[in-house]
Amino acid sequence: xxxxxxxxxxxxxxxxxxxxxxSNGDTHVSVEKSNGKSNxxxxxxxAHAAKGPGKHQAVGHKSLLKSDDLYQYILxxxxxxxxxxxxxxxxxxxxxxxxxxxxxxxxxxxxLMLLLKLMNAKNTIEVGVYTGxxxxxxxxxxxxxxxxxxxxxxxxxxxxxxxxxxxAGVAHKIDFREGPGLDTLDALLLEEKNRGFxxxxxxxxDKDNYxxxxxxxxxxxKVGGMIGYDNTLWNGAVxxxxxxxxxxxxxxxxxxxxxxxxxxxxxxxxxxxxxxVSDGITLCRRIL
Ligand SMILES: C[S@@+](CC[C@H](N)C(=O)[O-])C[C@H]1O[C@@H](n2cnc3c(N)ncnc32)[C@H](O)[C@@H]1O
Numbered sequence: 001x002x003x004x005x006x007x008x009x010x011x012x013x014x015x016x017x018x019x020x021x022x023s024n025g026d027t028h029v030s031v032e033k034s035n036g037k038s039n040x041x042x043x044x045x046x047a048h049a050a051k052g053p054g055k056h057q058a059v060g061h062k063s064l065l066k067s068d069d070l071y072q073y074i075l076x077x078x079x080x081x082x083x084x085x086x087x088x089x090x091x092x093x094x095x096x097x098x099x100x101x102x103x104x105x106x107x108x109x110x111x112l113m114l115l116l117k118l119m120n121a122k123n124t125i126e127v128g129v130y131t132g133x134x135x136x137x138x139x140x141x142x143x144x145x146x147x148x149x150x151x152x153x154x155x156x157x158x159x160x161x162x163x164x165x166x167x168a169g170v171a172h173k174i175d176f177r178e179g180p181g182l183d184t185l186d187a188l189l190l191e192e193k194n195r196g197f198x199x200x201x202x203x204x205x206d207k208d209n210y211x212x213x214x215x216x217x218x219x220x221x222k223v224g225g226m227i228g229y230d231n232t233l234w235n236g237a238v239x240x241x242x243x244x245x246x247x248x249x250x251x252x253x254x255x256x257x258x259x260x261x262x263x264x265x266x267x268x269x270x271x272x273x274x275x276x277v278s279d280g281i282t283l284c285r286r287i288l
Contacts, residue, residue, distance in 0.1 A: 065276075071107075079106045086168035087136055090161055094131045097160065102130045104204065104230070108278040109137035112202065112228070115283075116141035119226060121199035125188075126150040127181040127213060128205030128230075132161030138202065139170035151177045151184040152205070181205050185216040196222045204230040207253040210260035218269060221286050227270075232261055233280025 065071055080088070083106055094103045104112075112134060116124070122143060129135050129152040138148050152158055155178040165171045177184045188194045198220050203213055210229060217227050232238075234257040237250045246254070261282065264272050270284040 074107055079110050082110070084136075084140055084168060086164045087133065087140070089167070090131065090133055090136055090164040093160065093164070094133065097131060097157075099130070099157075104134035104137070105278045106133070108230075108281065109133055111275075111277050111281075113137050113141040115226070115228075116200055119199060121226075122146045123198050124148045125185075125198055125201040125217075125220065127185075127201070127203045128152060129158045129161075129176070130154075131157050132165065134202060134204060135174065136161065136165050136168060136170070138200075139165060139173045140168060142170075142173055144173075146173050147175060148173055149175045149177060149184075149188070151179065151181050153178070153180055182209060182212055182216070185213070185220065189216060189219055195219055198222060199225045201225075201227045202230065203227065207231060207234075207260075208256045210256060211263055214260070214263065214267075218286065223286050223288070225286055227284045227286070229260060229264070229282045229284070231279045232257060232274060232282040233276060235279060 083091075087106070087109065091103070091106060094100050116138060121141070123146065124138055124142065126135050126138060126148055129150045132150075135148065135150050135158075139146075142148065150158070155176070158176055162171065165174055196219070199222060201217050201221055203210065203217070214227075214229075221227055234254060235250055237246055237254045238258055238261065240246055240254065261274075264270065264282055264284055267284075269288040270286055272285075273283045275281045275283060
């Protein structure tokens with residue numbers, strides 16, 4: 001399944017060109033949309049600029065990523081210099097793989113590592129591995145006796161990334177299980193010891209099953225533990241108008257992503273935060 005994580009996190013210069021608006025000093029962005037619409041003038045909030053400043057600007061604009069250059073700045077200043085060598089090698093190998101758009105972005109990997117360390121996470125689950133950038137990030141952040149149960153329908157992409165996990169000296173923390181995520185989670189639920197056991201769970205696989213994952217994961221995560229659902233801003237498509245032209249797969253998953261966002265927002269068993277890192281990650285802390 002194709003993730004849009006890198007579509008949004010690494011737009012090319014032809015997709016987003018910053019241009020200064022001398023009238024109010026705001027930076028506006030001319031976006032060459034991948035949907036074929038050309039150069040729609042938008043402000044840094046993504047709102048159309050013709051009608052004046054967007055409402056969020058009026059009350060204190062909080063969105064950070066105003067341009068491709070700003071994202072590049074974050075990568076070059078804060079992410080790449082601190083990236084573990086095995087992660088960098090894995091990222092470079094993955095960049096040559098035909099499905100490389102699926103990979104978790106390095107800034108998101110860095111964010112996950114910090115989160116896991118802040119939580120003192122020891123036992124985690126990952127749904128959707130691909131070549132394993134987020135998996136290796138997780139394994140690096142866990143203590144030496146930590147474990148991550150990782151699941152994916154395709155073993156062969158995981159095997160491409162596995163040598164980098166060995167190179168990093170963290171392969172012993174990884175328990176890979178091949179097969180559909182729902183089946184693997186159901187198998188885990190059969191064992192009483194797994195219920196309420198896990199500190200952190202990262203979900204980055206089939207978006208049309210996020211709601212089905214959620215009910216299972218709420219039984220596996222401990223009270224006080226965290227679930228992270230990836231791609232919850234879905235390349236910005238969550239706010240696309242019904243008649244907006246979107247790539248077919250973006251259109252297909254849009255309603256599922258909007259649905260899980262509504263489900264999470266109304267679930268009293270969790271506290272949540274929609275974090276606009278990469279393609280959006282919704283953090284859910286189990287409280288009941
Ligand atoms: C967006 S990629 C995961 C990227 C990964 N987090 C990384 O760091 O590169 C999604 C993965 O989910 C897997 N997948 C798709 N459907 C699945 C399912 N039903 N169960 C488990 N994995 C699935 C795909 O094979 C793919 O490797």
